[in-house]
Amino acid sequence: MxxxxxxxxxxxxxxxxxxxxxxxxxxxxxxxxxxxxxxxxxxxxxxxxxxxxxxxxxxxxxxxxxxxxxxxxxxxxxxxxxxxxxxxxxxxxxxxxxxxxxxxxxxxxxxxxxxxxxxxxxxxxxxxxxxxxxxxxxxxxxxxxxxxxxxxxxxxxxxxxxxxxxxxxxxxxxxxxxxxxxxxxxxxxxxxxxxxxxxxxxDIARRSMEFLLKLDVGERRRRRLEIQKNVAALESDWAAARQHLIGRLGNLARLRNIPASPPKEFSSAPAVEIEVHLEGEWITIQDAVIYTSILIDELETTGLQQTEEVAPLLEEELAAAQVEVSQLEASIDDLRTEMAVSREEINENRKRISSLKSDLARNLDAQKLEKFGSRLGRSVSDHTCPTCHQELDAELLPVAQVKGMAIDENIRFIRSQIELYEASAAATGEHAKSLQLVYDSVSGDLRDKLARIRQLGDALRRPSSSFERSSLEKLVRLQARLKRFGSMQSEADGLADRFAHIAQVVSDLRAQLAKLKGDDFTASDKNKIEYFQERLQARLSDFSFITFPTSQIRVSFEDFRPVAVISDEDGEVAVRELGFEMSGSDAIRMKWSYYLALLDVAVAFDTHxxxxxxxxxxxxxxxxxxxxxxxxxxxxxxxxxxxxxxxxxxxxxxxxxxxxxxxxxxxxxxxxxxxxxxxx
Incomplete structure (x- = not known):
């Protein structure tokens, strides 16, 4: 005990x-x-x-x-x-x-x-x-x-x-x-x-009985819930680390190999890949560091010059910067238009998905009514749309005389459409996020170019004998950019091991979870349930149970309730619930038998x-x-x-x-x- x-x-x-x-x-x-x-x-x-x-x-x-x-x-x-x-x-x-x-x-x-x-x-x-x-x-x-x-x-x-x-x-x-x-x-x-x-x-009855009988299926479910909880906690940790890194990188960079949930491949190649939007295109942060370092070297080699010496070059750069500003402004206008189109497409996909789900619900109801024998349930088979109730032959296919889809086919088609539009909405959402990053980057470039134009204008207005300082200011900005890239790379490198650890553990847990799929009873479980059923039948005989022959009483594998399994003259098997089938006194005998049979199992087997x-x-x-x-x-x-x-x-x-x-x-x-x- x-x-x-x-x-x-x-x-x-x-x-x-x-x-x-x-x-x-x-x-x-x-x-x-x-x-x-x-x-x-x-x-x-x-x-x-x-x-x-x-x-x-x-x-x-x-x-x-x-x-x-x-x-x-x-x-x-x-x-x-x-x-x-x-x-x-x-x-x-x-x-x-x-x-x-x-x-x-x-x-x-x-x-x-x-x-x-x-x-x-x-x-x-x-x-x-x-x-x-x-x-x-x-x-x-x-x-x-x-x-x-x-x-x-x-x-x-x-x-x-x-x-x-x-x-x-x-x-x-x-x-x-x-x-x-x-x-x-x-x-x-x-x-x-x-x-x-x-x-x-x-399923409170099933959960309690699984625990008391100490069934392996219950332990497997408990273990599965435990692993799922651990996976969810690790995925939350991954998402928090990812969001922290995105916040540190700012809105001019994006992660390439850190998706929303831990991938299988990351644990084998633990390096965080970062791309930055530079000079109108996405390049890796390593290439951006090399490119920026080259520009810094060139400026440091040139040194400071007087305004009259570099005036032609400054004017040339000013003209080029003004052209680039026009191009950037045009790009921003195009991006705004494309972002508006993406938002509209996302909204349309959502509306379409909602409409399809409503259609699916109506078709499922029609299918149910058809199974119950209703004419409405057969409306699609009779060439009538269950949603709008129009004749399909006359309205949709007047020439080819093609019959409308059966209701089961219609349900499968609507579900496939829902999956298609949900995938399209997800892809559009990702595209919209990418557009936002490019928009932020181009807006940053525009601000930099406008600032550079102001610096060039100031430089050209200075006395010809003074030193030209715009190159120096440009050098400072490039050095700040290089420092920012280095900080971003250091932040990513610092989190690489954390991402790798999370991905590895999640991969292992998912492998364990795959082995725990299903709720099949083990041989030990079946032995306990069969013995429980045998003892229940024997107890019912001891206590003069007469509503059904005790040999027809079975223990349900669904919730372990006793049921009657009856065969008619044609050999058809029917399962009957015992609630209202039993007299009041037989219901008491069943209660005695059930609880004492459960105690029999506890004495004969290892249980809780x-x-x-x-x-x-x-x-x-x-x-x-x-x-x-x-x-x-x-x-x-x-x-x-x-x-x-x-x-x-x-x-x-x-x-x-x-x-x-x-x-x-x-x-x-x-x-x-x-x-x-x-x-x-």
Whole structure:
């Protein structure tokens, strides 16, 4: 057993007396027997409350108790009510490591109900006291969260599961314990669970059963989610590093081999390739450094000259600069036009994609109606457009008499069109980004040329005997450009190893992910499920289940629910859900069988099932006493391999005795508490 409960204590303090009970439990079958309204369910609900699982019954349940622990209590059913001043629940648990956990939770008192006081006794005898919190964010993840500690104490590592709103959360204990605890009011309403839907866990029944059975398919899914989370984190790291580098490079440079997500090839050639827009074209930063260095060398070799000596050259350069300015202005106008066209094309693609998706939805609806037998569903086959309802023969193809596409073909065609336009929109978006970079670069060149024209004009207006300074200013600008290129290259080189590491790790993780594709059951999984099915059929026979022959009952591989597989006279196989097919008493027999068969699997195989189950009033739906007796006898046969708690009504089960003839069973009756019993 992963854990068992060795003690349950409830205490109520009033102005006149103290009431309560202390149950000493042991492995095997433990029966809490008393008349109606004497607190049997309260004792079992104390287990839920002590473990912090009351919200398993509903998101707004603060305590699962009635008035006896919160408002007033009577010594006898018709006795004087005593107002409750304080009350609490205490549990003592024992795990497989022989560690003891004593839990104290106030029901009514000075402490907040979200506080759990605990005393841990380690296997070496050392004890420690700790306080934990419940029902607040982090109670299943953080060190001081009680459910995080309780899962660790039991020996569970809770897997991550997906929610309907796209989050990843732990498989909370409240999603697992409905398969271990059958509560009286709602617990008998479903074969599995019922599970708390407010947790919004996708396929909650399947996830809980996969965990309890310790199926490889669940472990593979958990591992896949873990790898996907790691890949997403690394891709985010890659995107952040890429964005940082782009910001450092400025708007006059672009990356050539650093795409939005890590490529496979980069890890084998870890060099960041940068291109800059220089003199009207994109060149590598290495070529730009060489070109700029040559210009600097030429200027440094020439040295300073007087204005009259270089005036012809300055005038020639001024004229050329003015021509270049005109060309740059024309280029900017062309770029603006091309950018506007690209934006319009992107908008048109988006509109077209939206329209195609609407058409696809209509065609899918028409296909569905056709399957249901509707004439509207066959409108395309009858040469009528399902979108506008026009005759296809007369309007679209009057000469060739070609029939319109069947609805399935139309759906495939529309999907192919959506893919085509989405690819076109993505390509246009990339082209628009490239145009923006060129526009920024050309605008920068224009600013530089205008500044150079001003410098040349100033130089020509200076006295002829003065030194010409425009060359010096040009040299300073070129040196600043060269320095900027060097800084860009250094920044890229500094991030190259980081990009290479991310790309390598992501490549390895993607290879691992490829091996984990699919949700096929392993041979070990199938052995467990087949044994579960065999034991379920055997249990149903033991408990006189008659709605279907037990040989027709199967365990679904989808969500592990029991279903009936029936063959008709023609050999056709039909699968029937069992919900409304069963009588009320057979539904109870199915619940017994299902939970005990799950316990059979836990005893025979390596699972996460703790070998603990609690049944509150299993004699539901006026079920026959002989079947209840069989249920208890079969439960007692587990002996010390499992712990089963059962609350049974004394009036219904007068035959119930202290022993059933099978070892490991124990009966407890409730009494008034005279001596205050404390765990802590």
């Amino acid at each position: 992963l854990f068992s409960i060795s003690k349950i204590i409830l205490e109520v303090t009033t102005a006149s007396a103290e009431f309560g009970t202390a149950l000493d439990l042991r492995p095997g079958l433990n029966v809490v027997k008393a008349p109606n309204s004497f607190g049997k369910s309260t004792c079992l609900q104390a287990v839920l409350y002590g473990l912090g699982l009351e919200r398993m019954l509903g998101p707004r349940v603060e305590t699962p108790f009635g008035h006896a622990l919160k408002e007033y209590i009577r010594e006898t059913p018709n006795g004087t009510p005593f107002p409750v001043q304080a009350s609490f629940v205490e549990l003592e648990l024992l795990n497989a490591k022989h560690e003891r956990l004593a839990i104290h939770r106030d029901v009514k008192g000075d402490s907040d109900r979200r506080l759990v006081r605990a005393q841990i006794t380690h296997s070496n005898g050392k004890t420690e006291r700790r306080d934990f919190f419940l029902h607040d964010p982090g109670s299943a993840q953080r060190e001081d969260g009680f459910h995080h500690f309780l899962a660790s104490f039991i020996g569970w590592e809770l897997p991550e599961v997906s929610t309907f709103d796209g989050r990843e959360i732990p498989l909370y204990l409240a999603a697992i314990f409905p398969m271990l605890f059958v509560e009286q009011k709602r617990g008998w309403s479903a074969i599995q669970g019922p599970f708390p839907t407010f947790l919004k866990i996708q 099932h703790p070998c603990f189950i609690a049944f509150d009033e299993p004699d539901q739906q006026a079920i026959e006493s002989k079947d209840v007796r069989t249920f208890l006898l079969e439960t007692a046969k587990f002996g010390e391999r499992a712990q089963v708690l059962v609350a049974a009504t004394a009036e219904k089960n007068r035959w119930l005795r202290f022993r059933f003839g099978c070892g490991g069973s124990q009966r407890y009756e409730l009494w008034r508490l005279h001596d205050r019993a404390q765990i802590l």
